[in-house]
Amino acid sequence: MKNSKRExxxxxxxxxxxxxxxxxxxREKKKSRKVLxxxxxxxxxxxxxxxxxxxxYYQDKFxxxxxxxxxxxxxxxxxxxxxxLKKSAETYTLTIQEREDKTETIEGSAIQLTYQxxxxxEQLMKEKQNSWLWPAQIFGSKDYTVSAESSYNEESLEQAVxxxxxxxxxxxxxxxxxxxxDTGTSYQIVPEVEGTTLDKEKTLAxxxxxVDQRESQLSLEDADCYVKPSxxxxxxxxxxxVEQLTKFTNLQVSLDFGTGTETVxxxxxxxxxxxxxxxxxxxxxxxxxxxxxxxxxxxxxVGKARDFVTSSGTTVHLTQGDYGWRLWQDKTxxxxxxxxxxxxSGPVEPTWLYTGEKHGGNDIDGTYVEISISQQRMWxxxxxxxxxxxxxxxxxxxxxxxxxxxxxxxxxDKASPSTLVGRNPDGSIEYETPVNYWMPFNGGxxxxxxxxxxxxxxxxxxxxxxxxxxxTPLENARTIYExxxxxxxxxxx
Numbered sequence: 001m002k003n004s005k006r007e008x009x010x011x012x013x014x015x016x017x018x019x020x021x022x023x024x025x026x027r028e029k030k031k032s033r034k035v036l037x038x039x040x041x042x043x044x045x046x047x048x049x050x051x052x053x054x055x056x057y058y059q060d061k062f063x064x065x066x067x068x069x070x071x072x073x074x075x076x077x078x079x080x081x082x083x084x085l086k087k088s089a090e091t092y093t094l095t096i097q098e099r100e101d102k103t104e105t106i107e108g109s110a111i112q113l114t115y116q117x118x119x120x121x122e123q124l125m126k127e128k129q130n131s132w133l134w135p136a137q138i139f140g141s142k143d144y145t146v147s148a149e150s151s152y153n154e155e156s157l158e159q160a161v162x163x164x165x166x167x168x169x170x171x172x173x174x175x176x177x178x179x180x181x182d183t184g185t186s187y188q189i190v191p192e193v194e195g196t197t198l199d200k201e202k203t204l205a206x207x208x209x210x211v212d213q214r215e216s217q218l219s220l221e222d223a224d225c226y227v228k229p230s231x232x233x234x235x236x237x238x239x240x241x242v243e244q245l246t247k248f249t250n251l252q253v254s255l256d257f258g259t260g261t262e263t264v265x266x267x268x269x270x271x272x273x274x275x276x277x278x279x280x281x282x283x284x285x286x287x288x289x290x291x292x293x294x295x296x297x298x299x300x301x302v303g304k305a306r307d308f309v310t311s312s313g314t315t316v317h318l319t320q321g322d323y324g325w326r327l328w329q330d331k332t333x334x335x336x337x338x339x340x341x342x343x344x345s346g347p348v349e350p351t352w353l354y355t356g357e358k359h360g361g362n363d364i365d366g367t368y369v370e371i372s373i374s375q376q377r378m379w380x381x382x383x384x385x386x387x388x389x390x391x392x393x394x395x396x397x398x399x400x401x402x403x404x405x406x407x408x409x410x411x412x413d414k415a416s417p418s419t420l421v422g423r424n425p426d427g428s429i430e431y432e433t434p435v436n437y438w439m440p441f442n443g444g445x446x447x448x449x450x451x452x453x454x455x456x457x458x459x460x461x462x463x464x465x466x467x468x469x470x471x472t473p474l475e476n477a478r479t480i481y482e483x484x485x486x487x488x489x490x491x492x493x
Contacts, residue, residue: 051135058134062125065141069214078122089115094210097219098166099196099226106160106207112153113211152211161204166220172197177231180241182270187245189238192229199227237279244281248273252345255336257299258325258359272340283340289333296327302354306362306408308491311370311379311389316493320407321442323489324363328353354410357489364408369447369480369490371470373405376457378447378472380480387483390476391457395445396465403468405492409441414481420448422467431467436474437481441490445469449477 064074071084092108124144129137165171176193198220206223220226231238253264268291274284301324308316331351339348356363366384371377373394380388395403418438422430433450440446450471472480 058129058138060125063129063134063138063142065139066129067141067143068124069144078125082122086115089113089214092211092214094207094215095217096164096166096207097217097221099194099221102166104164104166106157106164106211108152110160111157111211112151114151157208157211158204161207166196166198167200167203175227175229177229178233178235178238179231180238180245182245187242187249189233189242191233192231194226194229197227198225240279241281245273247343248281248283248340251340251343253336253339253348254346255295255332255348255350257295257327257350259299262295269340283337285333285337288337288340289329292327292329292333292336296329296332300324300326301356301363302326308362308364308408308493310372310493312372312375316406318362318407318491318493320404321409322354323408323410324354324356325352325359326354327351355487362408364489364491367485367488369411369441369484369488371403371405371490371492373403373461373493376459376461378470378476380484382483388476388479390472393450393453393456393464393466393471394461395468396461396463398462399465401465401467403445403466403470403492404442407492409490409492411484411486411488411490412440412446413486414439414484416481418448420469437477439481439484442492447472447477447480447490449474 060077061075062068062073062077066072066074073080089108090113092113094106094108096104096106098104128142128144161167173193173195175195175197178192179190180187181190202223203220203225206218206220206225210218249266249269251264251269255262255264269283272283272287272291273281274287275281302322303320304324305317305319306324308318310316328351331353332348335351336348339346357365357367367382368380370379370381371392371394376392376394378388378390378392379386395401415438417434417436420431420433420435420438422432422444424430435448435450438446438448445468447470450466451474453471456471456473
């Protein structure tokens with residue numbers, strides 16, 4: 001029983017102690033809550049005070065990191081910015097960057113530059129900055145630009161620009177287009193020259209714009225103030241021109257004229273070239289022909305004096321006639337031009353309008369007719385063999401019908417039979433003479449038979465001569481006719 005009572009007493013004590021502990025803890029919690037409430041209220045008051053202080057501070061000042069027209073205005077008021085803009089106008093200098101690493105300056109004072117205050121900084125603060133939103137705006141950089149309107153004397157500015165060294169004509173290096181140049185052996189492109197020539201109107205406009213924008217530097221290059229070449233070295237037309245000119249002037253062309261060879265020179269090729277409307281080069285026919293004409297005068301033998309060794313062994317000097325070499329100028333020119341325009345090197349064959357039997361000497365080889373007026377005799381050689389040696393009757397000089405002599409003529413034609421007709425000055429027929437063989441060599445003068453004649457040679461021609469023709473016996477005329485070809489030389493002396 002005693003033990004049970006003690007246990008009950010101990011249990012009661014334990015319960016009492018637990019109640020006391022719980023009551024104490026409740027009292028402690030109430031106290032801590034009061035302290036926390038007091039602390040929070042104090043912190044809020046401090047934050048509010050700090051917020052308000054910062055907000056009041058930046059009501060008339062720019063936030064840190066604020067730049068206006070490139071000037072750090074953090075912590076500065078609008079008046080500071082305005083004052084800076086004003087002073088910048090007073091000390092303004094425009095540095096002009098030119099070619100060849102040259103620079104020049106234009107001072108604001110020289111153009112009477114002044115700042116036009118329009119309260120731009122103050123207006124910027126009103127529009128861009130809210131002091132009560134500083135927690136959101138105060139951090140980071142803020143770059144602003146305000147109007148820096150200024151005024152300057154237009155005339156003074158123009159004068160300042162005109163007095164720049166780079167604007168003087170004598171100091172400007174002329175611009176040059178790229179061009180094709182002959183080196184003497186080939187063609188090459190000479191690069192353009194940029195020069196330093198300025199477009200004065202563009203330069204003035206660029207300077208005005210730079211001043212208006214209050215820029216400190218102006219690159220005339222970047223502002224596109226320099227006069228540019230119109231043709232550059234990479235021009236495709238120039239490249240094509242070099243290619244064509246080099247090709248054409250490197251041609252190796254020659255012409256063999258029998259007694260000499262003409263090799264076309266590079267200078268000649270150059271002088272013959274012309275540029276067409278399509279930009280392509282070509283050899284001009286008329287220009288080439290002038291050279292061909294000069295060659296023909298050099299190598300033609302028609303009408304030129306020549307020495308001839310007669311059948312009698314004497315030498316006669318012949319100055320008349322139309323026998324010999326005569327260049328066909330048009331055909332030769334055509335052949336040459338065609339070869340050149342095709343870009344073909346090599347020999348070009350001349351075309352002859354008339355030809356001799358050989359080149360050099362008197363052009364007469366082994367086939368020819370020889371007529372001696374004084375001997376009244378005619379010889380016909382073919383390939384060096386004498387086929388005919390006959391007396392003749394030539395024209396009567398006492399009646400003004402003497403046979404032309406002292407030259408070499410080409411046989412123009414041959415006909416069998418033929419009727420020779422002579423006419424008076426009034427056009428009436430003087431005579432009509434039928435012949436079996438007719439071989440003209442000088443206008444109406446030719447070789448023919450005349451069966452009405454019974455004798456030939458001697459001095460018959462002086463009293464009963466022909467009208468200028470060479471009369472020969474029928475058989476001899478036949479032999480000559482059957483063996484002679486047109487263009488055979490006929491020597492008369």
